[in-house]
Amino acid sequence: MRVHGGRLEALLRRVGRLPGESLARALERAIEVGQLAHLEQLETRILRDGTLATVYLGFARPGTELTGDWRVVGTRTPPEERELVGAAQARLRAKLSYTNLGFALAPEVFTISELRELYVAALGHDVSATNLQRVLLRRGALERVDGHRAPGRTGGRPAALFRFASQRLEVTDEFAALRPPR
Amino acid sequence: MRVHGGRLEALLRRVGRLPGESLARALERAIEVGQLAHLEQLETRILRDGTLATVYLGFARPGTELTGDWRVVGTRTPPEERELVGAAQARLRAKLSYTNLGFALAPEVFTISELRELYVAALGHDVSATNLQRVLLRRGALERVDGHRAPGRTGGRPAALFRFASQRLEVTDEFAALRPPR
DNA sequence: ACAGGTTTTCGTCCCATAGTCTAAAACCTC
DNA sequence: GAGGTTTTAGACTATGGGACGAAAACCTGT
Numbered sequence: 001m002r003v004h005g006g007r008l009e010a011l012l013r014r015v016g017r018l019p020g021e022s023l024a025r026a027l028e029r030a031i032e033v034g035q036l037a038h039l040e041q042l043e044t045r046i047l048r049d050g051t052l053a054t055v056y057l058g059f060a061r062p063g064t065e066l067t068g069d070w071r072v073v074g075t076r077t078p079p080e081e082r083e084l085v086g087a088a089q090a091r092l093r094a095k096l097s098y099t100n101l102g103f104a105l106a107p108e109v110f111t112i113s114e115l116r117e118l119y120v121a122a123l124g125h126d127v128s129a130t131n132l133q134r135v136l137l138r139r140g141a142l143e144r145v146d147g148h149r150a151p152g153r154t155g156g157r158p159a160a161l162f163r164f165a166s167q168r169l170e171v172t173d174e175f176a177a178l179r180p181p182r
Numbered sequence: 183m184r185v186h187g188g189r190l191e192a193l194l195r196r197v198g199r200l201p202g203e204s205l206a207r208a209l210e211r212a213i214e215v216g217q218l219a220h221l222e223q224l225e226t227r228i229l230r231d232g233t234l235a236t237v238y239l240g241f242a243r244p245g246t247e248l249t250g251d252w253r254v255v256g257t258r259t260p261p262e263e264r265e266l267v268g269a270a271q272a273r274l275r276a277k278l279s280y281t282n283l284g285f286a287l288a289p290e291v292f293t294i295s296e297l298r299e300l301y302v303a304a305l306g307h308d309v310s311a312t313n314l315q316r317v318l319l320r321r322g323a324l325e326r327v328d329g330h331r332a333p334g335r336t337g338g339r340p341a342a343l344f345r346f347a348s349q350r351l352e353v354t355d356e357f358a359a360l361r362p363p364r
Numbered sequence: 365a366c367a368g369g370t371t372t373t374c375g376t377c378c379c380a381t382a383g384t385c386t387a388a389a390a391c392c393t394c
Numbered sequence: 395g396a397g398g399t400t401t402t403a404g405a406c407t408a409t410g411g412g413a414c415g416a417a418a419a420c421c422t423g424t
Contacts, residue, residue: 027228046205050205054226112401128383128384130402130403151399151400152399154398155392155393155400156392156399159401294372295371333419334421336421339370339373341371
């Protein structure tokens, strides 16, 4: 998945097992990370045609060129695959809230406003730039980067630049509920 | 997994694919729910011997008789399997906090003190009965049941009885972080 | 019967985190 | 320099959960 043109976009790609190929080799080929910023396994199920399918969810940052025969999920995507995409979206939305998964959607360096637009696209609802910055900074997920981005045509204060402190998935919240006593 | 004798206990069972058996049939046989209160898929990986393994995590409530050749995870469990069990425990602990997964560990009806002991065993740290009750009640996960449990030998106020409102996994918390604005 | 101990239950206070709102800062164009 | 725009910072509020203590309801022993 990626955020493209202000919208969350799902891309699908099927990788089959070649005749005579070992399972391990086929799996390696299937999950070839390449330009994906993050990859995780979803579920394994048996498709209607009887084949065993292991589904992976990956994220591409804006600007990365995707090699391979990807196709964008649209209205003509079969229901079975749309269902998988729905599960992937739900997973993404949940993890955005309590992990640093944003790094997989964002470019190397960005302003808070740009990050906010990514979150809006991914979550499907409005997000306050103020809160986003405060929450992510307090968790230590974001770091300041030297320099500012020049304002656009219409003016405005130059935006500070940030980056994600870690490029690997990290759960930032141990869930307040039922936390161990001090 | 189950809570047995005040401790969280992991049980393992391997189900292979029989010669000539279809994939779908083997899967059905493997995940035969039987007496399990809840079952979810974990990951699929290729084991060292080259076979493809799909790992499931299930929960048995206290008192249920388990049929099948289960074995308790102990010090002699091979490292590869212990690793899987560790992941399963982490998942359990996380989900106990933000879902109603407790229903899968608890009997049909219970007192708050009994539920607290289950949580202590599963989480590995102390839990306040007061807060546990308040949190689960506010979420609507628990319901009062008529009647009280008679005090034990040493006396004490009779404990009220509760049950889980739903017997299916429900995420009770939309994660405070980045919640949509009102 | 009553004193003392036990367990459960309820209420209050406190703290941490996140949402809301407003103002200030820093830039643009006209 | 006036007015508009975007970003940034601060104060206030709401919510959810942890800590603590007291009351309720029961037991046993004298």
